[in-house]
Amino acid sequence: MRNIVLIGFMGTGKSTVGKRLAQSLAWDFVDTDCEIGEVTSMSVTDIFRRHGETRFRSEERIVVARLSQQEQIVIATGGGTVLNPHNWDILAQNGIIIGLHASLEVILSRIGHKNDRPLLKGPKEAIEKLWSERQVSYARADFTVDTSQKNIDEVVSEILARLGRMENNEFSRVAKD
Ligand code: S3P
Numbered sequence: 001m002r003n004i005v006l007i008g009f010m011g012t013g014k015s016t017v018g019k020r021l022a023q024s025l026a027w028d029f030v031d032t033d034c035e036i037g038e039v040t041s042m043s044v045t046d047i048f049r050r051h052g053e054t055r056f057r058s059e060e061r062i063v064v065a066r067l068s069q070q071e072q073i074v075i076a077t078g079g080g081t082v083l084n085p086h087n088w089d090i091l092a093q094n095g096i097i098i099g100l101h102a103s104l105e106v107i108l109s110r111i112g113h114k115n116d117r118p119l120l121k122g123p124k125e126a127i128e129k130l131w132s133e134r135q136v137s138y139a140r141a142d143f144t145v146d147t148s149q150k151n152i153d154e155v156v157s158e159i160l161a162r163l164g165r166m167e168n169n170e171f172s173r174v175a176k177d
Helices: 014-025 032-040 044-051 053-067 085-093 104-111 124-138 152-165 170-176
Strands: 003-007 028-031 073-076 095-101 143-146
Touching (some): 003 014, 003 085, 032 053, 032 073, 053 085, 152 170
Parallel strands (some): 095 143
């Protein structure tokens, strides 16, 4: 059984939804940022501050390579994880890629006040540019759920419904069980 991989911009709900989705399926849940934190004993903010984004992306690649070899886990990626084509390929080889989308306004209202995302520190125009540029990559997901106006349960239900509708697919069986 392959993995379920959640992708999307910061604040779209990947970790919250991923945890709940994993519970519903009785699968394990893994968050790439948390894994990086455990391996390095540093927070994402500290890695960026002390060592820069390049080091963070390198730790991220190692974590993704390891997780891609596992089975039957729900993986919440970081917002930038799948922008690396190699990360995308190995995650997609062993998993279904589900995009979570939210409007920039909703994202900023959810996480704009928080201090734990180095790439959200710039002016609104820079964040907007990042959000826009990344949409092309996120759009390559197997399917996408817009979380802007939905609560966690609604998003999880929609994901399970979409998985259940997939024809002749291992996930349709899982979602219907
Ligand atoms: C990043 C998103 C963050 C984290 C890091 C970089 C990005 O994860 O990986 O701050 O490039 O969008 P979340 O999407 O879970 O906030």
